Each structure stands twice: as C-alpha cells, then as structure tokens.
Amino acid sequence: MTSPALLPAAALDGTVLRHWNKGARRDLTGRAFWSCVTQLADWLEARTPPDAFVLVIGHSRPEMMAMFLAIAASGRLGAFFPPSSPIQDEQHYFEQQRHALSAINPTVICAMEHAVAETVRLIDPTLAERVLEVPDVAIVPEIGEPRALAAFRTRLASNEPLFVQHSSGTTGIKKAVAISGRMLTAQFAAYWPLVRAEAGEERLRIATWLPLYHDMGLIASFLLPILGGDCISIVDPFEWISDPGAFFRLVEADDCNVCWMPNFAFRHFVRLQRTLKPVRLDSVRLWVDCSEPCRWLDARAFEAAFVDWGVRPRSVLGCYAMAETVFAVSQCPGDERRALSVPPIVPPGTPIIFTEARVLHDDGEVTPLPGHKAVLSSGRVVPGLQVSTWHDEVCLPEGSYGEIGITGDCLFPGYRGRDAADSNIGSDGVFRTGDLGVVLDGHVYIFGRLKEIIIVNGKNIFAGDVEAALGQVVGLRKGRIVVFGVESDMTGSEELIVVAEQDPASSASMTETRSAVSRLVSESFLVKPRDVRIVEDRWLIKSTSGKISRDENRRRYLDQFRSPQA
C-alpha cells in the first residue's frame, strides 16, 4: 500500500468543505479555505505571543476549523473547547467551565461568535481580557500556494506539539494529549490508506456531525481529510440532535462515502427510522462504528433498517481509537467483519478459548448465546502500532482477555504536564489503556474496563465522581449511594443507573429526591441517568471489605427492577 499524498496541491482548486446550516450549504475550495487560514493566522499573530496557548470555542463551521489550523500554522498551540450545552443550567455550566479553564490556563480564548465571548466573560470575569472575538473574514483567495498551507506543511515535519486534544473528563477537563506534526502524519500514513481502500475511492467525501473537541470529530472527520485533500460535509452537532434527518439529507446531497459515528448514533437512527423522510444512502461505502463498545447487533440492525435506503450490507465496521494514539488503533476490513459472543463475566487473564465465547460471522452463526454480549470486532491493528494484553504485570499470550497495552509510532509521550510514568506508560514504553479486551486471530475486541467508567452516548463518566457529587442531595443517606452502568439494547450505549437509600430523617418525598438526583447528574455530568431508584434502608449490599459493591448491587437492581417479572 503506497503512502497517500500529504496536502496535495490538486485539492486547492477542488471543494474541501461543505458546511450545512439549517438546510443551506456553503462550499469552500481548498484555496478559499487555506486563504481563510492565512488571514486568521495574520490576525492571530498580531494579537498573541509566539508561544501562546489558544483555545477555540464556537459552533462547527469553516471559520472555526480555519482558526484551529491558523493557530498551528502561526506556530502557536491550539485546542478546541466545548461550547455551552442547552441541557446544562447556567450555574453548573459556569462552575465547571471556570474550573476547566483555570486548569488549562490558556493565553487567549478565541470566541467564534459574540454570544460565546459574552458567555466566557460571564463565566470568569478575570478571563475577560484573554477573550478575543474572531472577526468575520471576507476571504481573499491567494495566488499560488496559500502562505498558511506552506507554514502548516513545515510544522507537520516537527516533533513539537502541533495541537492539544483534551480527554472527555467529567467534572472538569482532566487530561491533555499534545499531538505533534509527526504523530499526526504517522497516523495519516497508517490509517488513511485503509480507509481509502475500504471506500474504494481515492478521494473521500466525509459526512460528519461530530463535535470538533472530540477525537473522532477532530482527527477522523477534520484533520485527516484535510491532510488528504478530501472533502468534508459538516453540520453542527446541536443541529444533528434536533434534526437527525438533516444529516442523512447531507449524505445524499453530497454523495458522501465515509462516515464515523459512535455506536449509540447507529442505534438512535434505527429508533428514528420510521419517522425520517427516506433518502438514498447508497454512496456510503464505510460507516465506522467507534468511540464506545461497538455492538454487533446495532451494526446489523442499522444495515437492516436502512437497506431500502441503500445502506450496504457489512458496511458498518468497528474501529478502536483514542486520543493517546492520535486516533485509530485498529480498523476492521469489510471482508473480515465478525463479532465475539462473550459471557457476561470473564476474569482478566483468562484465555478466551477456555470460556463459552465464540466468533460470529455474517455468513455463519449470527446470534450470540443467551446472556452473552456480541462485541463487534474493532479489526486489525493499524501499521506502526502494536497491541498487547496484560494482567497485572504479565503480558498475556494472544487470545487472552486482559488490559490493552499499546506501543508504536504515533503513541503520545505522556499527558501534557505529566511524565510518562504518571501517564500509564511503563519503562518498556507500553501505554496501559485501562480498556479490557482480547486480540483473537488478529482482531481486536474491546469489552470491559479496569476502572468503573460508564460510557453514555460517547461520554466517559467515572462512577465514583457521580457518587461523590450525589452526597449533597437532600433526602439521600450519605455514603449509601451506588452508581453503575447497564448495557442497553434500546440505546446502543450504556445507561447510567443510580440506586440510593432514602434518608429516614429527611422530609423530602421520593419524587422530589428522584428529580433532584436527575437534575444534579445531568447538570454536572451532561448525561441523564436512565433510572434513579430510591430504596429502603439497608437495601444496598456491601462487599466483604465493607464497601458498597457495584457488581452485587448491579445484579440485585437488574433482578429486582429490570427482569421481565419485575
């Protein structure tokens, strides 16, 4: 497989960006887009020191994408930061953002819209002087190669940080991964040929609604297509949520051929199918299912639900990705799609052949065993990376279930401001991910985690953080609260469940307490609990060590409240 051309000159006069906003489309050629980058880089250089760390906040549109590249082209370090969400109340949003912005300590904050600038100033008046409102740019196309493109190309050859990706923390932004030009180009050289081969076309037309502050939106759906001179059709994530059909209309209108989405989005489209106006989706050769446990049943359900719209069989393929490796660790080829039916409990260190696990194929056995989960293969490891599995300090033979470890070309050197040891990178150079899975016949399957992280619609939530936050709710007994995840066939994601004992001394009604829990979790963590159960005194089970047991209480909850007889 040959290396793809990096920033090809031919893309300058082709369309590289199609921005959709409430049904209207604006197209930009490579020349117009990169000229916009040049203008914004000039604007930024006049206002910031060369070593500035610049945050970009706003809604997904070409100017915001150009701003991000302008920061890199001008030698500054940039990162996207999420705008406010309509489901958060102002007080909690401000509190969290103040904390996160204080931890990041940016030199300046580029607000893409006036309203965003006003919000940031309200969040923390001490930040007011760091806020720069990015002006509207009347794009003047440059003759020849735009200056910013040449500068960006130079930075791609460097080991210095090019930009920062922030991991999705819960109560604040927790970890920052600095990506160098070399890391980004290594990921491009390793991953992009696989995507192009799967799409069967040299020039990709990417469809995306993904937020640019998440790696799937930033890397797979923005930076890699820009490096490849491909075309991106983009709609803002808030517009996708309120009008999911608009995304399919975009796919049809722009003849898109590749799309990355988290697993829950495939399930969401299945649930919405009968309400959407049919469009043709034949153009899409590759739907990549990524960012949370990939589910075989959801991939197949999506293909079945939209077969009459042209969705191809076996076009939904799994991918394992993370910010720490820039993006993709593995990607499943279309002709090798498969899944693993795994029992609900597999102790780490167990060879998978010693369990009842079995491989499922589209042409063979497709139904998981009763009680099993069917994990879609995340495919083969991309060139330049190596994946191993571990149990404590022992590297396991292939085929054993354990913690996923990664080494290789585009692996990060450690979180920004932390050394390798403090970033789960051992002296052997292996990054221990905290994800649990198995490599079997060369395919990666991810289906567990070392820590109690609940992934709700692509967002990572630490159960312990939620339990700690709920300690302040009136009506609950302190220390008698448990939070856990339950995999959901309905949503294609995990559901966050809260079970808490009522404080007998409180006068709050059960309805009031449930409402208070629901509000606090959604406002603080940006996800809704699927269920809040207020139970009687001593309902919760403690482990032998005297701690509230998540596993035992999860089982008890499922038996008592979610079994068919409940």
Place this chain on the structure above:
Amino acid sequence: MKPFTIEDLQVIAREIINDREIILAPSMSAADVPGWDSLNHTLITVEIEARAEVEVDPAQLAELPNFGALVKFVCARQA
C-alpha cells in the same frame, strides 16, 4: 381532534424511555425525569407530532419551562 393532554405525554415518555413508572406533572420538566435526555427528547417530539397531528420543533419544546407549558403549546398548535 382530541386535545393533547399530560396523560398523552406520560404515555409517550413511558414508551420511549421504556419506564412504565414515569409519572409526569404539569410543574415538572424534562430535567426531573430520569432517562429524558436530548436523544429521547427528539424521539418524544416525533411521537407528539404523530399523536397530536401537529408539527413541532424539538428545540421549541426544549425551551418551554415545564410540561404544563408544553401541553398548552401543543394544544395551541392543534387549534
């Protein structure tokens, strides 16, 4: 056309969220209901449109202060 009621909304919410114990009151809002997230809000809106035979925008409904206002809004559209 039968006017849309809070009971209709409760039936829809129970069905979409798959929780038959949900009880809605006019003073409550989506924030009070476990499981009523932004994705389910879109699905609930679609069901409201089908049941009440009106067109409504999910964003408009999300801006209303409580379920009482939501029911009134849908009824006004039906009129």
